[in-house]
Amino acid sequence: MTTDIQQRLTALTEQLHHLNYQYYQRDISEVSDQEFDRLLAELARLEDEYPQFAQANSPTQRVGGTVTKQFPTAEHRYPMLSLGNTYSEADLREFDERVRKGLEGAETAYVCELKFDGAAMSLTYEAGQLTQAVTRGDGARGDVVTSNVRTIRNVPLHLRPAGAPQPPEFEVRGEIFMPLPVFAELNQEREANGEAQLANPRNAAAGALKLQDSAQVAARKLRFYAYAFLMPGRAQFATHSASLEALSAWGLPVADTWRRCATLEQVLDFVHEWDQKRFELPVATDGIVIKVDDFRQQELLGYTAKSPRWAIAYKYPAEAGRTRLLAVQYQVGRTGAVTPVALLEPVPLAGTVVRRASLHNANQIAALDLRLGDLVFVEKGGEIIPKVTGVDLEARPEGSQPIVYPTECPACGTPLLRPEGEAHFRCPNDRGCPPQRKAKLEHFVSRKALDIDGLGAETVGRFFDLGLVTDAASLYELPAKAGQLAQLERMGEKSVQRLVAGLALSQQIPFDRVLFGLGIRYVGETVAEKLAAHYRTVEALAAATAPELAAVPEVGGVIAESAAAWFREPENQALVERLRAAGVQLALTGEAPQPQSDRLAGLTFVLSGVFEQHSRDGLHHLIEQHGGKITGSISKKLSFLVAGDKMGPAKREKATSLNVPIISETDLLAMLPAAGDAADATAATPGSAAAVASAAYEQGALF
Template identity: 80%
Template sequence: MPDNTTAIQEKITALTERLHYLNHQYYQHDTSEVTDQEFDQLLAELQQLEKEHPELALPNSPTQRVGGTITKQFPTALHKYPMLSLGNTYSEADLRDFDERVRRGLEGAEFTYVCEMKFDGVAMSLTYEQGQLTQGVTRGDGTRGDVVTNNVRTIKNLPLHLRPAGPAQPAEFEVRGEIFMPLPVFDDLNKEREQNGEALLANPRNAASGTLKLQDSALVAARRLRFFAYSFLSPVRGVFPTHSASLEALKAWGLPVSDTWRQCHSIDEVLDFIHHWEKKRFELPVATDGIVIKVDDFQQQEALGFTSKSPRWAIAYKYPAEAARTRLNSIQYQVGRTGAVTPVAMLTPVPLAGTVVKRASVHNANQIAALDLRLGDMVFVEKGGEIIPKITGVDLTQRPEGSQPIQYPTECPACGTPLIRPEGEAHFRCPNDTGCAPQLKAKLEHYVSRKALNIDGLGAETVARFFDLGLVRTPADIYDLSADKLTGLERLGEKSIQNLLSGIEASKQVPFDRVLFGLGIRYVGETVAEKLAAHYRSMDAILLAAAPELGAVPEVGGVIAESLAAWSQNEANRALVERLRTAGVQLALTGEAPKAVSDRLAGLTFVLSGVFEQHSREELQQLIVQNGGKITGSISKKLSYLVAGDKMGPAKREKATELKVPIISETDLLAMIPTDTQTADEEEILAPQNPDSSAETASNETFPAPTGTANDLGRQASLF
């Protein structure tokens, strides 16, 4: 080994420990000991060393926080301690009955409870060995779950290695806890989906569950999930005398434990705790749906034992879903960035779940018809997942005489353009995307947003103001702003103008993929923009691509491809691209494109369909391109081969057979490629597999069977 190997290993170890320490201080103690820039520099230095010396990288390096691992399918693992469900009750009388059963089971011995918030997320089992995180497994069916370790490693408040503080750590132990999506993150995600014309997520629990099943861990990292620990398990008996002692130890070791738990010495104290959090829980930045009550002493837990489904020493009190009854005064119709016209119910203000609700979602015309809503109705309002107010029904006994069904508008409420309703869609849309003011404003707000061009000084309010003054109408107009045009405007001093112009100038260096995302093309979100930019490398190439070719790009597909192709054919959009080019905005990726490995497949075109065993579909597509072949999304007489995987749809096979297109297997394809390209460096495999958004069914907090001893928003403040 080279003489400097030891020095490099020491440097990697030192950087790893330093970054773990800074993450712990930041996420557990709300302390920023260095600036974000300094933190990023340390992380970049470690990434570079690991890239140059991958054999020296540590297994739980903080570089894994950003994700990047592609999982073709999740393996399963047996739980060492079955994850049993917890019994629920909505009744305080049931809690007193539970207390009596515990008292009888312990034959009158003194005991203490621990009360904890019941966070609404996904139950997770984590294994630590020698202080290192080695495995993360979902609850699954309680006996066996999916191994999602790579995704779990991206959760920034979850330590990859534990601190040598507090009580001695067993060589191996398990931590149970809840992975959840913070409410502000959930709100941001739904706003983005709404802007992209996508269906809104129902609640943070489903969003967290679906995120953990994404097959690209980089996408998981972008969702900013968080974790709270609530249980310690070890094959070693007697590590801690009580559950509360184990929580203190987990916190000392660096694991996130919510500070909301409390010891209670009687059932009356338990009920006081429940009443305290009934309203206060809505102040927390995480969804909750109840309180978990556990006997604190582990020996007493063991004495009480288990039923076939749940522990006798624990129970969950679930808060009833809060509902309110109020009057529907009117319906407002909002026009979004993509032209979708969304109805919003305007209500007589009513207190609900810790807030005063004045507006509620009605989703679309179908929902209005299904509820038979009429102006003046007394309606029932709930919070979906205790997050988004929605109308759930009508009190027909209070319906005003002579009321008429609500007629959905046929024209845009903003510009008067006749609305259209594309086949298969629930929303009516305004097609006037070049003249409808709300759409134009929303497109501008999207272009300057943090995830797009991130122009300092241009927030939503300023954009709307400039639009109303006639200063900007399209993103290209932003680059025509000058000190002369801005001087004299109210609330805009000389320094503010200079900062704004500096921000506009800096946006010219924003990478092409973010510019593409910022253009606000329907269905082209962050991930799709990244894949398109990596595949085509320039805006010019994208503008020349037809829908079938676009649809073959990983993460794109037919609907997105048709939308992008239609956008590209619009002359106003092409003119916008040219103005952005003149302004100096990045419309191509810099640096060299991945080099071709061979021309073995030159002149051949392929369609891939189904699930493949040796490679993901995207890896096979990349291998084809690296060897000179082309990918398309449709079957025609000009197609060279249909590559058939498992579960390929019969329609494609029938069409290929009808057109006499050769159908080959994955093995046949690989045989056509030089052997050395089949083991290409993973860095050259640019595109991840399509994420599997199937969500695991959420469950109550889970507990082990009696074989063992028995929850950032970027780099911002910690949750509690």
């Protein structure tokens, strides 16, 4: 039977690897999404039951779940040098002359590749298996982020036995990037949550790779393109182009935009071709990389202290336009943030016609000294988001006046507030301000929240404007208005039937997504999952204090205060009750994890620092499984402060001043029953738990 299970687990692993390759490398869906999920769930179940058979590069690693408190570093076997940059054809001709001189006039060919704007990554494969992923770092050493890179869907965890023979061990260099549609969606979500927008996809990708929870990295939908093969001597291939073809055959994603050029003129043709064509791609690019194709010639040319002599990066000049500022429009978001947007005379820029540009906030307007009628310079930040970067002061109209930021909400007239430490002015009238109320509804029905079929953002916004809905709970009153809805333009009976069915299905959406859909400021998708998993019911969540909420892993003080304040509001409490009456899921289904003992009953703990044997989330779970409670603040009532590595001195000082015992992770684990003592421990009383801890404290065992 064991052999059968191992064979099934291996077969599932190979099948899922194949399906991933077909989908992400060849755009072929051999099975439905439901069938793929079923196979993946079966594999996860078998790995959970028989962990001895699980493979390190199992397809189940794609979803993440590993929590890394510190990223170890590793030395690069081959230094990750930077490339020299050039910005003109004349510079490229000089580069070609240097190459020919270094090769004593020998003929050479080049490979041209688009320079994707992301984070450089080094992948090591041994016996066809991904064993290590390391960031560029300082070029000599980088951070090991293997668990995070395993979540990137188009990075092969094991290679295909195709094409040229694979060396036992080799390294692949490439770029990890965030696709433009994903970047736009992420910024929209951050804006809706009242968070600052990310500047460009490069920063977004680099930041995602350093997230401690690999499940969050998986949610960022990063992608990878390979651009270099390395091994001692690189004797496997004669040319760089041959190595790219082999990498592709082995299942590594190689962008199909590269080209081998026999002459410099062909290189220049490639540069000109992609000058505007690059804007059609779903990934940000900032130039072209030109490499000598022949590996032997690369070795002859060698390196400078900082870069190879056989390669160079041509950077397209940043596209900027000059146009007139016609007006400033102030938009009110879901959280009340008022964002200024420049309305411009149309100007062609980076492949599009720009009519609007971001002004960020009042500070930016003041820093630029903007005035209506100014001729302004506009660029695309990271070639993505248009922004005003300056003013042509010599062309400023006489008598122009500085722009005065509004003091009242442009939508409802409520006086604006500017919270301390924030850049945005906000409208506090979250229940009466129409744009905020409409945006909350649009958020509730969005794909990551309730995802109600037949009720997208445009439709729900239209219903709000017509007075048919007012808040999330009112959506579930729409079936009673079916006849009225069917009379609306572009609706009809079939559309109404689809909407009613979508509302019914949304009653099965899990509690964590409902919580995210409520639109509580700072409570994004991941935080909603953490809170729902911890409290399991909306009643328990609503009863929690801000310090208790802050003790939940990955929920900080600002988030905790915002969530606690939201649930204190009577109007929000009434909304929750109306959603309950509508049949929306306000609790996690299934049984909660059963406590293992009550050894820690009556005791409260604060966890601080990085721990060796368990993650903070794991210790949190252990304490609760044995009857203890976690809090986020230190007070006289606190039983113990559990100190890990790099704990902040302020917490230690406060605990010491209040005579709160400070214990280590080992001390905490010593308080728990051994595996064979679990039954006896369960019979203990809360008093005995305190007595056990007190005795250990008196004996000095907890220091």
